[in-house]
Amino acid sequence: MNELRRLPSVDRLLHTPQAELWINEYGRPLTLNAIRTALEQIRQDFKPDQPHIREEDLFRLVETNLTRWTQLTLQPVINATGVILHTNLGRAPLSQSALRSIQACASGYSTLEYELTTGKRGKREIHAQSILTRLTGAEDALVVNNNAAAVLLALSALAHSKPVIISRTQLIEIGGGFRVPDVMKQSGAKLIEIGTTNRVHLSDYEIALQNYPGALVLHAHHSNFRLIGFASEPDLADIVNLAHRYQTIAIDDLGSGALLDTALFGLEHEPTVQESLQAGCDLVCFSGDKLLGGPQAGILVGKTELLAKIKKHPLARAVRADKLCLAALAATLLHYLKDEALTEIPIWRMISQTQEEIRRRALDWQARLGFGEVISGHSTVGGGSLPEETLPTNLLALTVPKAERFLARLREGTPAIIARIENDRIVLDPRTVLLKQEEELLSRLQELLDLYN
Numbered sequence: 211m212n213e214l215r216r217l218p219s220v221d222r223l224l225h226t227p228q229a230e231l232w233i234n235e236y237g238r239p240l241t242l243n244a245i246r247t248a249l250e251q252i253r254q255d256f257k258p259d260q261p262h263i264r265e266e267d268l269f270r271l272v273e274t275n276l277t278r279w280t281q282l283t284l285q286p287v288i289n290a291t292g293v294i295l296h297t298n299l300g301r302a303p304l305s306q307s308a309l310r311s312i313q314a315c316a317s318g319y320s321t322l323e324y325e326l327t328t329g330k331r332g333k334r335e336i337h338a339q340s341i342l343t344r345l346t347g348a349e350d351a352l353v354v355n356n357n358a359a360a361v362l363l364a365l366s367a368l369a370h371s372k373p374v375i376i377s378r379t380q381l382i383e384i385g386g387g388f389r390v391p392d393v394m395k396q397s398g399a400k401l402i403e404i405g406t407t408n409r410v411h412l413s414d415y416e417i418a419l420q421n422y423p424g425a426l427v428l429h430a431h432h433s434n435f436r437l438i439g440f441a442s443e444p445d446l447a448d449i450v451n452l453a454h455r456y457q458t459i460a461i462d463d464l465g466s467g468a469l470l471d472t473a474l475f476g477l478e479h480e481p482t483v484q485e486s487l488q489a490g491c492d493l494v495c496f497s498g499d500k501l502l503g504g505p506q507a508g509i510l511v512g513k514t515e516l517l518a519k520i521k522k523h524p525l526a527r528a529v530r531a532d533k534l535c536l537a538a539l540a541a542t543l544l545h546y547l548k549d550e551a552l553t554e555i556p557i558w559r560m561i562s563q564t565q566e567e568i569r570r571r572a573l574d575w576q577a578r579l580g581f582g583e584v585i586s587g588h589s590t591v592g593g594g595s596l597p598e599e600t601l602p603t604n605l606l607a608l609t610v611p612k613a614e615r616f617l618a619r620l621r622e623g624t625p626a627i628i629a630r631i632e633n634d635r636i637v638l639d640p641r642t643v644l645l646k647q648e649e650e651l652l653s654r655l656q657e658l659l660d661l662y663n
């Protein structure tokens with residue numbers, strides 16, 4: 211016990227030069243807390259046969275507490291996986307102009323709900339609305355927190371205690387707990403399943419529309435799942451026409467919601483928002499941070515009359531978009547309006563990057579590291595769009611002993627580098643590495659390779 215009594219007091223520790231540095235960096239209350247916690251830890255872990263407690267061990271413990279408590283868990287990483295819309299890594303990186311727009315509106319006050327001409331209260335809905343209607347040709351638009359919220363809100367406002375017809379081929383789970391049938395039930399809609407797991411026919415829709423007058427029709431994108439083999443679904447336009455013949459509305463949960471044609475870049479065609487509207491859908495829901503390449507958001511476009519009902523529903527307030535989202539989304543949408551999406555929106559730059567450009571970058575990395583091999587491989591789009599579809603790419607492959615360990619070391623540094631292993635080699639895909647991150651990536655790789663050699 212003698213050894214414990216010799217521990218310095220909190221007060222004495224607080225007056226050491228070391229503590230002064232901590233107080234400068236972390237503030238007095240947190241430093242005090244870290245010192246108390248460290249002393250407590252030493253007392254608890256103390257064993258009678260333990261040698262002398264050294265002051266530097268105590269200091270190290272305080273330091274560890276302080277860094278651990280103040281380390282941000284949400285931090286930037288370098289995505290070298292080649293998965294463009296990596297949901298776990300935050301999906302779409304924003305364009306420069308979207309970032310400027312956030313910075314400008316969030317560092318001060320803004321016209322979020324203020325009309326400059328009248329000096330009166332305005333509506334936050336207007337900020338993305340006119341660009342969205344101009345871009346898609348829809349009558350009206352609304353932005354909410356995310357697409358899951360958009361679907362829940364639309365069904366709650368339009369289908370509460372009403373039958374909603376959906377094909378069994380579309381009763382999907384997209385991951386992260388979003389299951390179409392559960393969301394439908396949550397909204398108070400009565401689920402009317404038609405067809406089978408692999409096939410649904412127009413006649414299935416017609417029978418359900420006859421049996422359930424006043425029912426809505428919900429069409430959902432398959433998202434990250436693919437219906438192949440002995441499988442079929444009617445055209446969206448035919449389903450919508452049929453629904454309209456029965457005086458009912460058709461809602462399309464489009465998921466990714468591309469505004470550009472992915473087929474231009476050697477990918478399969480991902481249905482676009484414009485196509486859903488042209489097919490006659492009364493309401494279309496899609497994400498802001500998938501193929502649109504903007505911030506997390508859920509976007510509803512369609513008939514004025516339906517959107518008016520949706521805007522009035524109490525859930526609309528609960529899932530509304532915030533000013534940062536609206537600032538970034540409007541700026542992102544402007545890129546489409548100005549026909550500069552391919553050059554300004556990071557995910558479209560990644561999608562449209564040619565294999566030759568990527569090969570040049572991989573060769574440059576190899577030359578600068580003096581290590582590795584450039585091999586061909588595949589990038590994927592991700593984000594619940596285009597499952598199984600890949601873009602040919604070039605990878606830098608590093609043959610290192612204990613590849614798993616190397617991969618973990620890449621994740622440990624700042625910024626963390628997320629790569630993958632293919633055939634026991636570390637592979638890095640330049641497609642998803644932003645140009646401004648190349649220097650950091652290469653210097654961290656160099657550091658690690660030096661350790662290994």
Ligand SMILES: *Cc1c(COP(=O)(O)O)cnc(C)c1O
Nearest residue numbers: 356357358431433465466497594
């Ligand atoms: C991704 C997706 C959603 C959910 O969108 P979030 O913006 O992630 O909430 C809903 N439906 C489909 C079909 C999707 O692909």
